[in-house]
Amino acid sequence: MDIGKAFTYVFEDEDWVKKVLIGGVINLIPIVGFFFTAGYMLETLKNVMEGRSLPLPEWDDWGGKFMKGLMLFVIGLIYSLPLIIIMCCFSIGVAVLGSQSEDVANAMSSIVMPCMQCVNLLYSIALMVFLPAILAKYAETEELGAAFRFGEIFNLVK
Secondary structure: OOOOHHHHHHHHOOOHHHHHHHHHHHHOOOOHHHHHHHHHHHHHHHHHHOOOOOOOOOOOOHHHHHHHHHHHHHHHHHHHHHHHHHHHHHHHHHHHHHOOOHHHHHHHHHHHHHHHHHHHHHHHHHHHHHHHHHHHHHHHHOOHHHHHOHHHHHHHHO
16 A cells, blocks of 8 residues: 555646646535535545546536535435434433523533533544445445445455
8 A cells, every 4th residue: 555645646637736626616615515525535536446547537527426425425424323313312311401400401511511522532433433434335336325334344444
């Protein structure tokens, strides 16, 4: 594995300035820009996985890039659901118990918030370890289900 290549491959493409500038301008578009650049990133990842000498794709097939970025967002949302559910349950519990008195609310917040942050930190670390493999599996097949083939993802991380 050539770690240095990860920092230099962009500059090997003779159109790299144009491609990077287009991506930068698209990122200036709030919310929607993310979907296009995320799709572009997935295409770049797939090109690297296939061993293409110039992995930066062209800025064409805008609909395809948008849909790939949208799928990336959906994958991220699904993987975030356990954390969102846990945070909602804790928050509802604090709100219900806190409605009794301000002291109870303060005490519950002082206890629950650090616990939630610890859970959040651990889950986020685990997700960051597995996220490259999740993205690689999705980029490889462009099937939503590939991002949830836990056995294959775990083997890829090992």
